Amino acid sequence: MRVQFGSCYVELALGDITRQSVDAIVNAANSQLAGGGGVDGAIHAAAGPTLMQETIERYPDGCPTGQAVATSAGRLNVKHVFHAVGPVWKGGLKGESELLRSAILASLQLAKDHHCKNIAFPAISTGVYGYPIDLAADTSLLAVRDFIFEHHTPELVRFVLFSEGAYGAFSQRLEQLIV
Ligand code: APR
Numbered sequence: 272m273r274v275q276f277g278s279c280y281v282e283l284a285l286g287d288i289t290r291q292s293v294d295a296i297v298n299a300a301n302s303q304l305a306g307g308g309g310v311d312g313a314i315h316a317a318a319g320p321t322l323m324q325e326t327i328e329r330y331p332d333g334c335p336t337g338q339a340v341a342t343s344a345g346r347l348n349v350k351h352v353f354h355a356v357g358p359v360w361k362g363g364l365k366g367e368s369e370l371l372r373s374a375i376l377a378s379l380q381l382a383k384d385h386h387c388k389n390i391a392f393p394a395i396s397t398g399v400y401g402y403p404i405d406l407a408a409d410t411s412l413l414a415v416r417d418f419i420f421e422h423h424t425p426e427l428v429r430f431v432l433f434s435e436g437a438y439g440a441f442s443q444r445l446e447q448l449i450v
Pocket of ligand 1: 286287288289299300301305306307308309310311312313357393394395396397398399400401402431432433434437
């Protein structure tokens with residue numbers, strides 16, 4: 272599914288983010304940038320050990336929740352990995368929505384800073400961190416739409432969803448955003 276917002280596109284795909292050919296992919300990292308399972312584990316495994324070496328060297332203090340940092344991409348077929356730290360879901364009243372929005376916006380700002388024409392996101396926070404997929408879709412897509420309307424970049428934002436359920440949640444919400 273692909274939707275146009277101004278001069279930019281938001282696209283949904285079902286698949287594995289490590290197989291994307293885009294300028295940048297976003298990792299769903301933890302604030303220690305210590306690696307883990309899920310999409311974080313898959314990205315580090317596909318990129319190889321240089322990704323963790325660079326992360327430790329450049330960001331020894333990690334990255335706060337709601338922010339993102341950039342590295343190169345090792346063996347991945349992309350130029351950059353942006354390590355975004357989404358919130359752990361604690362019921363919805365602990366600023367989770369603002370923190371998820373902030374993590375997405377920080378990643379998009381890095382894309383702009385690094386002159387990326389296209390970028391792929393996973394559904395940040397919706398795995399180990401327990402964020403309900405429909406609420407994450409809502410917050411994530413609104414953040415992207417708002418950034419695109421303000422900055423007119425990047426040309427393409429792709430959400431790579433790992434299950435039919437996640438794809439369904441994102442596509443339902445994206446349809447509602449078409450004006
Ligand atoms: N490609 C795309 N999406 C993926 C992939 C993949 N290869 N692997 C998993 N996913 C999906 C999950 O199905 C989920 O919808 O990514 C989404 C985010 O799940 P997690 O990877 O568990 O990320 P998150 O919920 O943000 O938790 C982050 O998990 O792995 C640790 O180090 C990480 O501590 C951090 C925490």
